[in-house]
Amino acid sequence: xxxxSLAIWxxxxxxxxxxxxxxxxxxxxxxxxxxxxxxVSFLITLPLVTGFDVASAAMxxxxxxxxxxxxxxxxxxxxxxxxxxxxxxxxxxxxxxxISAWEVITERVHQYMGAFLILSGLMVGVFSAVDGxxxxxxxxxxxxxxxxxxxxxxxxxxxxxxxxxFLYTLAGSLLMLIALIYLYYKSGGxxxxxxxxxxxxxxxxxxxxxxxxxxxxxxxxxMWPVHTWLPDAHVEAPTGGxxxxxxxxxxxxxxxxxxxxxxxxxxxxxxxxxxxxxxxLIAVIYIGLxxxxxxxxxxxxxxxxxxxxxxxxxxxxxxxxxxxxxGLVQMISxxxxxxxxxxxxxVLYDRVxxxxxxxxxxxxNTMPKxxxxxxFFGMANCGLxxxxxxxxxxxxxxxxxxxxxxxxxxAATALIFGAAYTLWMIKRVYFGDVANDHVRELTDINxxxxxxxxxxxxxxxxxxxxxxxxxxxxxxxxVELIRxxxxxxx
Amino acid sequence: xxxxxxxxxxxxILLLVMACVVALVDLYVTCPRRTPTYLLTxxxxxxxxxxxLFYFNGGYTHYAMNRMVVTDPMGHLLALFACLAVFxxxxxxxxxxxxxxxxxxxLFSLSLLSLLGMCIMLSGNNFLVLYLGLEVMSLSLxxxxxLRRDHAGATxxxxxxxxxxxxxxxxxxxxxxxxxxxxxxxxxxxxxxxIGKGDVNRQVLVFGVVFIVSGLAFKFGAVPFHxxxxxxxxxxxxxxxxxIASAPKIAAFGMTIRVLVEGLLGLxxxxxxxxxxxxxxxxxxxxLAAIAQTNLKRMLAYSTIAQMGFMMLGxxxxxxxxxxxxxxxxxSSAMFYMITYVVTTLGTFGLIMLMARQGFExxxxxxxxxxxxxxxxxxAIMGIFMxxxxxxxxxxGFYAKLSVLQxxxxxxxxxxxVLAIFAVVLSLIGAFYYLRIVKVMYFDKATDTQPIVxxxxxxxxxxxxxxxxxVLGILPGGLMAMCAQAIVKALAT
Numbered sequence: 009x010x011x012x013s014l015a016i017w018x019x020x021x022x023x024x025x026x027x028x029x030x031x032x033x034x035x036x037x038x039x040x041x042x043x044x045x046x047x048v049s050f051l052i053t054l055p056l057v058t059g060f061d062v063a064s065a066a067m068x069x070x071x072x073x074x075x076x077x078x079x080x081x082x083x084x085x086x087x088x089x090x091x092x093x094x095x096x097x098x099x100x101x102x103x104x105x106x107i108s109a110w111e112v113i114t115e116r117v118h119q120y121m122g123a124f125l126i127l128s129g130l131m132v133g134v135f136s137a138v139d140g141x142x143x144x145x146x147x148x149x150x151x152x153x154x155x156x157x158x159x160x161x162x163x164x165x166x167x168x169x170x171x172x173x174f175l176y177t178l179a180g181s182l183l184m185l186i187a188l189i190y191l192y193y194k195s196g197g198x199x200x201x202x203x204x205x206x207x208x209x210x211x212x213x214x215x216x217x218x219x220x221x222x223x224x225x226x227x228x229x230x231m232w233p234v235h236t237w238l239p240d241a242h243v244e245a246p247t248g249g250x251x252x253x254x255x256x257x258x259x260x261x262x263x264x265x266x267x268x269x270x271x272x273x274x275x276x277x278x279x280x281x282x283x284x285x286x287x288x289l290i291a292v293i294y295i296g297l298x299x300x301x302x303x304x305x306x307x308x309x310x311x312x313x314x315x316x317x318x319x320x321x322x323x324x325x326x327x328x329x330x331x332x333x334x335g336l337v338q339m340i341s342x343x344x345x346x347x348x349x350x351x352x353x354x355v356l357y358d359r360v361x362x363x364x365x366x367x368x369x370x371x372x373n374t375m376p377k378x379x380x381x382x383x384f385f386g387m388a389n390c391g392l393x394x395x396x397x398x399x400x401x402x403x404x405x406x407x408x409x410x411x412x413x414x415x416x417x418x419a420a421t422a423l424i425f426g427a428a429y430t431l432w433m434i435k436r437v438y439f440g441d442v443a444n445d446h447v448r449e450l451t452d453i454n455x456x457x458x459x460x461x462x463x464x465x466x467x468x469x470x471x472x473x474x475x476x477x478x479x480x481x482x483x484x485x486x487v488e489l490i491r492x493x494x495x496x497x498x
Numbered sequence: 499x500x501x502x503x504x505x506x507x508x509x510x511i512l513l514l515v516m517a518c519v520v521a522l523v524d525l526y527v528t529c530p531r532r533t534p535t536y537l538l539t540x541x542x543x544x545x546x547x548x549x550x551l552f553y554f555n556g557g558y559t560h561y562a563m564n565r566m567v568v569t570d571p572m573g574h575l576l577a578l579f580a581c582l583a584v585f586x587x588x589x590x591x592x593x594x595x596x597x598x599x600x601x602x603x604x605l606f607s608l609s610l611l612s613l614l615g616m617c618i619m620l621s622g623n624n625f626l627v628l629y630l631g632l633e634v635m636s637l638s639l640x641x642x643x644x645l646r647r648d649h650a651g652a653t654x655x656x657x658x659x660x661x662x663x664x665x666x667x668x669x670x671x672x673x674x675x676x677x678x679x680x681x682x683x684x685x686x687x688x689x690x691x692x693i694g695k696g697d698v699n700r701q702v703l704v705f706g707v708v709f710i711v712s713g714l715a716f717k718f719g720a721v722p723f724h725x726x727x728x729x730x731x732x733x734x735x736x737x738x739x740x741x742i743a744s745a746p747k748i749a750a751f752g753m754t755i756r757v758l759v760e761g762l763l764g765l766x767x768x769x770x771x772x773x774x775x776x777x778x779x780x781x782x783x784x785x786l787a788a789i790a791q792t793n794l795k796r797m798l799a800y801s802t803i804a805q806m807g808f809m810m811l812g813x814x815x816x817x818x819x820x821x822x823x824x825x826x827x828x829x830s831s832a833m834f835y836m837i838t839y840v841v842t843t844l845g846t847f848g849l850i851m852l853m854a855r856q857g858f859e860x861x862x863x864x865x866x867x868x869x870x871x872x873x874x875x876x877x878a879i880m881g882i883f884m885x886x887x888x889x890x891x892x893x894x895g896f897y898a899k900l901s902v903l904q905x906x907x908x909x910x911x912x913x914x915x916v917l918a919i920f921a922v923v924l925s926l927i928g929a930f931y932y933l934r935i936v937k938v939m940y941f942d943k944a945t946d947t948q949p950i951v952x953x954x955x956x957x958x959x960x961x962x963x964x965x966x967x968x969v970l971g972i973l974p975g976g977l978m979a980m981c982a983q984a985i986v987k988a989l990a991t
Contacts, residue, residue: 027878076897076975078982079904119874141900145891152885155933159941160870167941171933178890178929182922185900186915189907 011055012069012085015095016133019049019102023125030118039110042121046106049128050099056092062480065089065488067138067202075142079192081199084139089485090266090336093478094135094259097343100467101255102128105248107460108351112247112358113161120161124248127153134260140188140199143267144181147224147260151177154249154257161246169237169244176237180227187220191272205271208497218276221269222284228261231284231321232291235314242310243363247354250306254313254346259339262320266332266489270324274493277325284325289418291318296425300432305356305363308433309349312389315422316342322419323404326411327493332486333479334403340478341388341396341471348385348464352378355457356437360446365436369443374450379438381453381461386434388468390427396471503562506569509549509577510617516542517610524603532601536592539606540585543613547581550574554980559987561623565685568623568756572833572984576752579837580616583745583844584609586959590848591737593953597856600645600735608645609741612638616749620756625674625684628753632670632717635749636663639742643734655733659742662716662726670713676706677762686761693764704768710757711772717750718806719799721779728787731799736854736861739795740847743802744840751836754813755829755988763825766817773814774917780807781924788931795861797931798846801887804928809835811921812902818909827908830985831901834978838894838970842886845963849880852952852960863935868944876950877939879964886967888932889925894970899925901978 022045030038061068067086075083087095105124113120130153133146151174159170192199195207209217227234238258242250270277292315299311316338323335355378356371357363372379388395391402401423409416442448453461471478504511520542524535554574561568588609595601615635622628640663644656678684680702681692692698712723719727731739758769784804791797812832816825853860853876860866870877886895899921906918970977 027874074975075973076978078975078978079901116870119870145896148891148896152890155936156940159937167937170937170941171930174933175926175930179926182926183919186903186907186918186922189900189904189918190915192904193908193910 009055010071011052012087012095012132012136013071014052015049015056015099016085016129016136018052018129019045019099019125019132020129022049023122023129026118026122026125030122032116035114035117038118038121039106042106042125043103045125046099046103046128049125050096050103053096053099053132056087056095057481060089060092060481062089063484065484070138075139079141079199080197081141082139083142084200085136086138087136089482090489091135091263092481093336093340094256094263095132097259097340098128098131098135098256101252101343101347104347104351104460104463105251107456108251108354109248110456112354116160120157120248123153123157124252127157127252131256131260135263138201140191140201140204142199143201144185144188148178148181150257150260154253157249158241158245161249162244164244165240166244169240172237173241176227176234180224180234183220184224187217190217201267205492207272209273211275211498214273214276214497215279218269218273218280221264221273225261225264225269228264229258229317229321230261230314231318232287232295232314235291235295238314239307239310242313242350243304243306247350247357250350250354251347254309254350255343258313258317259343262317262324262335262339265321265324270493271489273497275496275498277493278327281325281327285322285415288318288322288325289415291315292322292419292422293425296422296429299429300425303365305353305365305433305437306350308365308429309346309353312349312426312429313342313346315426316346319401319404319419319422322415323407326407326415327490328407328410329486329490330403330407330410332489333482334400334407336482336486337396337403337471337475337478338400341400341468344464344468344471345385345388345395345397348381348461348468349389351460351464352382352385355453359450365433367444368437368447370440371438371447371450373442374447375452377458378453378461381465382438383434384465385468386430388472390430391423394469394472396468396475398472399475501564503560506560506562507567507621509546509553510614510621512549513542513546513610513614513617517607517614520610521603521607524606527603531596532603532606535603535606536588539588539610542610543581543585543588546613547578547585550578550581554578554984557983557987559990565687566624566627567618567621569621570984570988572755572988573620573752575980575984576748576833576837577617577620579840580613580620580745580748583748583840584613584741586844586848586963587737587740587744589959590740590844590851590956593956594851594854595735595737597854598646598735600737602645605642605645605737608638608642612642612741613745616745619749620752622753622756623686625677625686625757628756629667629671629674631749632753633667635746636667639738639746642738642741643730645738646735649735651733652735655730658726658733659730666713666716666723669709669716673706673709673713676702676709680706686756689761690763693762703765707762707765707769708772710762711769711776714750714754714757715776717746717753718810719803720776720806720810721783721803724780724783724803727803728796728799731802732793732796732861736795736847736851736859740844740851743798743847744844747806748836748840751809751833755833758813759816759825759829760988763817763822767820770814770817773810777807777810777814778917778920780804780810781921785924785928788928791931792863793861794850794863794866794935797863798843801928801931802843804924805839805887808899808902808921808925809839811917812905814917815905815909815914818911818914824905824908826982826986826989828905829989830978830982831905833981833985834901835898837977837981838898841963841970842883842895842967845879845883845960845967846887848956848960848963849876849883852876852956853950855948855951863938865946866935866938867942867946869939871944872947873950875961879960880939881936882964882967884932884935886971888929890929892968892971894967894974896971897974897978
C-alpha cells in the first residue's frame with residue numbers, strides 16, 4: 009500500500025473537494041466533511057508507525073516513480089526514524105485545527121477548512137520527500153495556503169504579517185533552490201537526497217551549500233536574528249494558523265537541518281557548529297528574556313516558540329545522540345504544547361476578543377475546567393517533569409553538558425526563563441481575583457473545546473511519562489546519522 | 499524532394515487563404531455578433547494548429563522554397579502554441595470586443611494575418627523572409643491596436659507602437675544588410691558557414707549583431723527598448739493587448755533562435771554579452787517599476803519586461819568559453835520559459851477582459867478587490883496565474899524559472915552563478931507585486947458588488963487555462979521534453 013502517497017494526497021483531495029463544493033450556505037456539511045477528511049488522513053498515517061521497522065535506518069515505505077525525466081527528478085517518498093513521527097504529528101494537529109475552528113470560523117468555512125487540509129497534505133509531503141526537488145516543491149507550496157489563511161482570517165495587521173511571512177520564507181528558500189541545482193550538477197544529474205548524502209564535496213562548496221541551506225532553514229525555524237516574522241505571523245494568524253505554524257511549520261526548518269545540512273555537508277556543519285550553537289543560545293536566553301516582557305499572550309508564546317526551537321538547533325549541532333534525539337523529542341513535544349497554548353489563547357480570545365494579558369485576571373474563578381488545562385500546558389511549556397516538555401529539554405541539556413559544561417549551563421538557564429515567563433503569564437491571567445466584568449461573564453469550555461484540549465493533554469502526558477516508543481523509533485536513524493556526520497567528505 | 503517543396507508551407511498557405519476568405523465572408527455577415535466569421539476563424543486556427551502538431555510529430559527538418567524557409571520541430575512547436583494563443587485570445591476577446599464596438603471582420607482577418615507573419619518568422623531561413631514575416635505581423639498588430647479609433651488612449655498607443663516599431667524594424671534591417679555585406683549571403687546556413695570559416699571582417703559582423711539584437715530586443719520589450727511596452731499595453735484595447743503580449747513573443751523567440759543561434763552562433767560571445775546587459779536591466783527595471791503601478795495592465799507590462807529578462811538568461815548560457823555543449827539545455831530552457839509564460843499571460847489578460855463590461859474596463863488593481871467574495875472561482879484562477887508568474891510551485895512558472903536557473907548553474911562558471919543569484923533576488927522582489935494582486939483579491943473587501951457577467955465559452959476556456967497552468971506545474975515533464983527535443987533537432991542542422 010502506498011501509505012505515504014495516500015497520506016499526502018487524501019487531505020489534498022478532501023481540501024480540493026471542499027473548495028469546489030463548499031458555499032457559505034452549506035457550512036455545516038463542510039465542517040463534517042473536513043473532520044472526516046482530517047480523521048481519515050490521520051488513520052492512514054497510523055500504519056506508518058505500526059509497520060515501522062525500528063531496527064533499520066533506511067528509508068521505509070518507499071515509493072519511487074519517475075516524475076520529470078528531463079532532469080531526472082523522481083517522485084521518491086520514504087520515511088525514516090527521523091521523519092515518521094512528524095507525518096503523524098501533522099495529521100494529528102490537522103484534526104485539532106478542524107475541531108478548533110468548528111464554531112469560531114463562520115465566514116468562508118470551506119476555504120478555511122480546505123486550506124488547512126491542503127496544507128496538511130503538503131507538509132506531510134515535505135517530511136516524506138526523498139527527492140530534493142520534490143522536497144522543495146512541497147516546502148514552497150506550503151506558503152500559499154498559509155499566506156491565504158493569515159491574510160483572510162487574521163487580525164488587524166494581517167496583510168503585513170502575511171507578506172512578511174511569505175517573503176521572508178521565500179527569500180531563504182530561493183537560495184536553497186540554487187544549492188539544490190548545484191548539487192544536481194555536482195552529483196552528475198541526480199536530485200536524490202540519499203545520493204547527495206554520499207557525494208564527496210570540497211570545503212569551499214560545502215561552506216557555500218551550508219549557508220544556502222542555513223538561509224532557508226534558519227528563517228523557517230526561525231533562529232535569531234531572522235526570527236522577526238514569527239511574532240507577527242503568530243499574532244495576526246487565526247488560532248488554527250498559529251497552531252499549525254508553531255506545531256508543524258517551524259519543524260520543517262529544523263527537519264531540513266537534519267535531512268540536508270548535517271548529512272550533505274558534514275564538514276561544514278562541524279566547522280560552523282560553534283556559530284549555530286551561539287545563535288541558538290542567544291535564541292534560548294535573549295528571546296526568553298524578550299518573552300518575559302510581552303503584554304500580548306500570543307506574542308509571548310511566539311517568543312517562547314523561538315526559544316524552544318533554539319533548544320532544538322542547539323541539540324542538533326552538538327552531534328551526539330542525546331542532542332539530536334533530544335532535539336527531535338523537543339520538536340514533537342513543542343508541537344503538542346505550543347499548539348495547546350495557542351488553542352488556549354484562542355479559547356479566551358473567542359470570548360473576550362483580547363489577547364492582552366492585562367485584560368484578564370482570575371479566569372480560574374469562572375472557567376475552572378479550562379484553567380486546569382491551561383495551567384497544565386503552561387507547566388509542560390516550562391518543562392515540568394512528567395510532561396513532554398521535560399524530556400526533550402533534559403536530553404538536550406544533558407547532551408550539551410557532555411559537549412561543554414558552559415554551553416550546558418547556559419542552555420539550562422532556559423528552564424528558569426521558561427518557567428518565569430510562562431508562570432508569570434499564568435499567574436496574571438488565571439489566578440487572583442476576577443479582574444473585570446468580561447472575565448466575570450466568561451463561560452467555561454464546551455465539550456468541543458474540552459475534546460481538543462484533552463486530546464493534546466493526553467498526548468503531552470503520554471509522551472512525558474513514557475517517551476520510549478518515540479525514542480525507539482528514532483534511535484537507529486539517529487545513530488546512523490551521527491555515524492554518517494562523523495565521516496569527513498573532504 | 500523538389501526545391502520548392504510546397505508541402506512544407508501548407509500551414510502558411512492555408513492561413514493566408516483563410517485570412518482572405520474570412521475577410522470576404524465577413525462582408526456578407528449581418529449578425530452583430532459575427533458568429534459565422536468567428537467560427538470560421540476558430541476553425542481555421544484549429545486546422546492550422548492541427549497541421550503544425552502533425553508536422554511536429556513527424557519530427558523532420560526540411561528546407562523549402564529554395565532554402566527560403568525551413569520546417570523543423572522547433573518551428574512547428576512554437577507555431578502550434580502561437581495558433582493556440584491566437585485561438586484563446588479570440589475566444590476571450592469576443593464578448594469584450596462586442597461591448598466596445600470593435601467586433602468587426604477586421605479583428606479576425608488581421609489576427610489571422612498577424613499569425614501568418616508569426617509563422618513566417620518561425621520558419622524563415624533567410625534574413626529577408628524573416629524580416630517580411632516580422633513586418634506582416636507588426637503591421638497587422640499596429641492596425642489592431644488602432645481598431646478602436648475613436649478612443650484617444652488606443653490611438654496614442656497605436657501611434658507609439660507604430661513609430662517605435664518602425665524604428666526597430668529599421669535597426670533590424672540595417673543589421674541584416676551588414677551581415678549581407680560581410681558574408682555575401684542572406685541565407686542563414688551560408689552566413690553561419692561564412693562566419694565559421696573566420697575570413698570575414700569581424701568588425702562589420704559585430705556591428706551588424708548590435709543592430710540585430712537591438713531590433714529583436716524591441717520585440718521582446720527588453721530594457722532599454724521597453725519604452726513602448728507599458729503605454730501600449732495600457733492604452734490598447736485589452737483584446738489587442740493580449741494579442742501583442744502572447745503569440746508575438748513566441749514568434750520573436752523563434753526568430754531569435756533562427757537568427758542568433760542558427761545564423762550567428764559564431765558570434766555568440768558578442769551577442770551573449772549584449773543579452774546579459776539587456777536581461778539584467780530588464781530584471782531590475784521591470785521588477786522595480788511594477789511595484790509602483792496601480793493599473794493592472796501597466797503592472798503586467800512591467801512584469802513582462804522582467805519575465806523577458808529572465809527568459810533571456812536562458813539564452814545567454816548556451817556558449818561558455820567557446821563550448822557549445824550546454825547549448826541545447828540552455829535554449830530549450832528559454833523556450834520552455836517562453837511557452838509557459840505565454841500560457842500564463844493569456845489567462846491574466848483573459849481574466850481582465852472577462853471582468854470588464856459595458857463602459858467599465860476593470861483594469862485598475864483596485865477593481866479586483868474582494869474578487870474572492872464575488873467569484874471564488876475567478877479569484878482562484880487569477881491566484882494560480884499570479885503564483886505562476888511569481889514562480890511559486892506547484893505552478894508551471896516555478897519550473898520555467900527552475901529550468902533557466904539550472905541552465906545557468908550547469909555552466910559551472912562563477913559569472914553565471916552570480917547571474918543566477920541575482921535573478922533569484924529580483925524574482926523575490928517580483929513576488930511582492932504578484933502577491934499584492936492575491937492580497938487585493940482575497941484580503942480586501944469588495945467595493946464593486948455588481949455581478950460578473952461572463953460568457954460561458956470564455957469562462958470555460960479560462961478555467962481550462964487555469965487548470966493548464968496548474969497541471970503543467972504538477973506534470974511539467976512532457977512539455978520540457980518536447981522543447982528539448984525540438985531544440986536538439988534545430989541545433990543539429
